[in-house]
Amino acid sequence: MHRRTLIQSALSLTAAATLPAWAQDKWPAKPITYIVPFPAGGTTDTLGRLIGQKLGPALGTTIVIDNKGGAGGSVGSEVAARAPADGYTVLGGTISSHAINVSLYPKLGYDPIKSFAPVALIGSNPVVLVVGQNSPYKTLQDVLNAAKAKPRTVSSASAGSGTSQHLALELLGFKSGTQFIHVPYKGSGPAIQDVIGGQVDMMFDTTVVAGPHIQSGKVRALAVTSAKRLESLPNVPTVAESGVAGFEVVSWQGIFVPAGTPKPIVTQLHTEILKILQQPEMQDRLKGLGMQPSSMSPEQVAAFQRAEVDKWAQVIKAAGIKLE
Structure with missing residues (x-):
């Protein structure tokens, strides 16, 4: 009996040693870092904090927001890609960092598809063109007329080169035959503040960031980049309605983990995040920010992301868009 007990114990220890770390220890056993690859105040940061406040208690831990801005989300994304695939690092990925x-x-410094495993798509939202409250531009046509009269004199801020804000500007110039001055920042927060202050003429930004400033009157919305007008901005025409046919840019936000993160952890993260996104108050909050919430599975997000990478590669090549 004694010998049999020793053998069973040895077998149990051997089996435990072959199990991955997540199976041996309860996950999560420590705080989870949520990397936001943009400065505080932008769309990704806002959504990360909204979700993190609810995700931490749901998992029985703390979600620590870590802002690492730069290069259109590339700096923070590379940091996340190189992090241990143990479930303690998640990333707020965007159309720029993971498709453009x-x-x-x-x-x-990373592959947007191979370096990550998708967890969830938070949602998508169009971009809106705004100018400061004291701007002489009342319509998109005013902007285009000024840019055509004096090329490369109208300035436009963005959250960084390669972001949806930057691509929207480049596409506007390409489709309208005009030229603008692109002024990249390290995030939407500081960029839109300079639009408000009049240091930069205008900016394409997501409704998440621009919405509150539109409501407060600090900026004026000239056009939205969606195919149809937004319920939250019914009096703001689309870019296409404003004379630039076939123009549409829709931004999106997702959550990713480093490639190789155990599937059970990815599944648990997805389940808890989806519960949060489906809460009525969260749905109302997202829609109020101009976002269309998503319920895609990780597999569906992966397919969606691959299609987005291909789509923007074609757009960038056709428009001849180059970084400054």
Whole structure:
């Protein structure tokens, strides 16, 4: 009996030693870092904090927001890609960091598809063109007329080169035959503040960031980049309605983990985040910010992301968009 007990104990220890770390220890056993690859105040940061406040208690831990801005989300994304795949690092990925940048940066420090495992798509939202409250531009046509009269004199801020804000500007110039001055920042927060202050003429930004400033009157909305007008901005025409046919840019926000993160952890994260996104108050909050919430599975997000990478590669090539 004694010998049999020793053998069973040895077998149990051997089996435990072969299990992955997540199976041996309860996860999560410590705080989880949520990397936001943009400065505080932008769309990704706002959504990360909204979700993090609810995700921490749901998992029985703390979610620590870590802002690492730069290069259109590439700096923070590379940090996340190199982090241990143990479930303690998640990333707020965007259309720029996970679909656009790979076609713009010749030496990107990560692969937007191979370096990550998708967890969830938070939602999508169009971009809106805004100017400061004291701007002489009342319509998009005013902007285009000024840019055509004096090329490269009208300035437009963005959250960084390669972001949806930057691509929207480049596409506007390409489709309207005009030229603008692109002024990249390290995030939407500081960029829109300079639009408000009049240091920069205008900016394409997501409704998450621009919405509150539109409501307060600090900026004026000239056009939205969606195919149809928004319920939250019914009096603001689309870019297409304003004379630039076939123009549409829709931004999106997702959550990713480093590739190789155990599937059970990815599944648990997805389940808890989806519960949060489906809460009535969260749905109302997202829609109020101009976002269309998503309920995609991780597999559906992966397919969606691959299609987005291909789509923007074609757009960037056709428009001849280059980084400054």
